[in-house]
Amino acid sequence: MSENDVRALVVYESMFGNTERVAAAVRDGLERVVDTELIRVDRCPADLPADVRLLVVGGPTHALSMSRASTRADATSQGDVVMPAATGIREWIEALEAGKERTVVATFDTRITKVRRLPGSAAKAAAKALRKQGFKAITDPSSFYVDESVGPVSDAELARAREWGELVGHELQRFINPIRRHPLRSGR
Template sequence: MSTLVVHESHWGNTRQVAEAIAEGLLAGAAGPVTVVDVGAAPSPLPADVDLLVVGGPTHAFSMSRATTRQDAHRQGAEPGHEAVGIREWLGSLPVGEVRPAVATFDTRVTQVRRLPGSAARAAAKLAGRHHVGEVVDTASFYVDDSPGPLADGELDRARSWGLALASRTR
């Protein structure tokens, strides 16, 4: 099984979660795992991808948009992420013969833990509408504030989720 983990990260928190998920996938003997920033993500998907894991920050109760990415940059986020987010990348994937299992995740601020809206759920819906593959799971991971840090225990929880994904999709 080959896994591609695509992340959109403005402050580095979502990237850390993506890397921890990849560690869990590897521990679960999920085969090769590639972690890539959405700006460098392949389109179309490589033919050998059996599991696609996609994650990004929740902005305004959903996946980021060009305007919310620009706002994040103005607030001090890492430069270079304004043009393409997971919304645009998922929407650009051509319908093809490669239809991997899909898992989505997001990072969100702990204070809005119970508010509606989630980049992970929105990405799952978009993946389904674009026939990317069957969505097998979604998860949210929490940061103390937009710039971070991740809340205590979230990287361990991300590793555990990756391990669970590996066992579920083998």
């Protein structure tokens, strides 16, 4: 498989637009390394296209994990919601049907700045759910911070998300094209 046959897919859930902004920044970083598409979770099919070798999944941390219908309903009551409350990354991951044998994953979440030290993370929960589905993670989950539930997300966090996306893209390249050891340098 050539590098031209490889692309990344960033799938996100966002209630107030902050996770969407982080996902777009992650996509921008990935684009420096690999062709990347950004898609909202409720618009993403459960059957991954064959050329998707990297799946990046992101969502907001709700009640110490991925959102559920009840936490999305609670969020809807807090303000202007930009995403329908019916579908989240939790349900989408459970519905994934194909791609496990050829696709590696990375996960991220958004969290509120003032509760940085609370346990629980949508990114960690998503990584665990994806592992249960048979996917392999190529990096540790990452968190990006917003000032309040409704945001905003700072420019510094968006820059950090772009940097993380680029790093994940380089990890994908190392995964796809592992360095072959030269027989004389391998100690043989």
